[in-house]
Amino acid sequence: MTDQAPAAQTDSPEIPGKPVSASRTTLSHIMTHNDTNLLGTVHGGVIMKLVDDAAGAVAGRHSGGPAVTASMDEMAFFEPVRVGDLVHVKAQVNWTGRTSMEVGVRVLAERWNESTPATHVGSAYLVFAAVDADGKPRRVPQVLPETDRDRRRYQEAQIRRTHRLARRRAILELREKRAAEGFDD
Numbered sequence: 407m408t409d410q411a412p413a414a415q416t417d418s419p420e421i422p423g424k425p426v427s428a429s430r431t432t433l434s435h436i437m438t439h440n441d442t443n444l445l446g447t448v449h450g451g452v453i454m455k456l457v458d459d460a461a462g463a464v465a466g467r468h469s470g471g472p473a474v475t476a477s478m479d480e481m482a483f484f485e486p487v488r489v490g491d492l493v494h495v496k497a498q499v500n501w502t503g504r505t506s507m508e509v510g511v512r513v514l515a516e517r518w519n520e521s522t523p524a525t526h527v528g529s530a531y532l533v534f535a536a537v538d539a540d541g542k543p544r545r546v547p548q549v550l551p552e553t554d555r556d557r558r559r560y561q562e563a564q565i566r567r568t569h570r571l572a573r574r575r576a577i578l579e580l581r582e583k584r585a586a587e588g589f590d591d
């Protein structure tokens with residue numbers, strides 16, 4: 407079940423859809439001692455910055471202009487990243503709404519000077535809103551999934567979207583109810 411049909415599909419036929427592959431991007435970076443936390447492994451915040459950078463590039467490419475991070479959820483770290491790891495941050499648009507896009511990101515790490523298989527060290531889902539020159543949301547092209555994997559990711563993103571909206575609505579309703587009961591918290 408979805409909360410709505412993507413608006414690009416229904417009320418903005420003048421914007422042609424774009425395939426997932428048109429904006430898919432990989433950002434790669436070698437981790438150094440500047441990137442470590444107090445435990446000596448790479449700081450999660452350093453990885454999150456790369457994730458936001460890669461996702462922002464994808465959102466800008468897909469929407470054809472500026473896009474801002476609206477939310478980042480389900481950032482998961484599976485394995486520690488170490489100094490000397492070559493980190494690849496792979497990002498693609500999973501889903502589009504009227505003015506927002508969900509970008510899925512996979513983080514892989516391999517030793518910078520060894521040809522061993524890369525390890526999947528993290529994943530994240532971010533929502534970006536495309537904005538105009540005044541910072542107001544603007545319409546985005548509908549994303550066109552091309553492979554079975556793209557289609558699965560699109561369907562999973564719709565489920566996350568439904569849950570994000572339901573969670574936001576439930577919290578707003580609770581706050582309104584408490585305010586009506588006289589709570590000032």
Ligand SMILES: CC(=O)SCCNC(=O)CCNC(=O)[C@H](O)C(C)(C)COP(=O)(O)OP(=O)(O)OC[C@H]1O[C@@H](n2cnc3c(N)ncnc32)[C@H](O)[C@@H]1OP(=O)(O)O
Nearest residue numbers: 462473474475476477502503504505506533535537543570
């Ligand atoms: C790349 C960077 O580093 S940017 C820096 C960090 N980010 C920012 O500064 C963004 C600050 N926030 C904002 O400017 C605004 O809140 C915006 C543009 C994200 C949203 O503006 P609003 O006036 O709330 O617009 P609106 O409610 O229409 O939301 C726009 C779209 O974003 C989606 N959205 C807004 N907030 C969220 C959220 N917290 N989580 C998920 N989606 C969201 C909406 O569902 C809507 O999508 P749709 O049109 O596809 O249905």
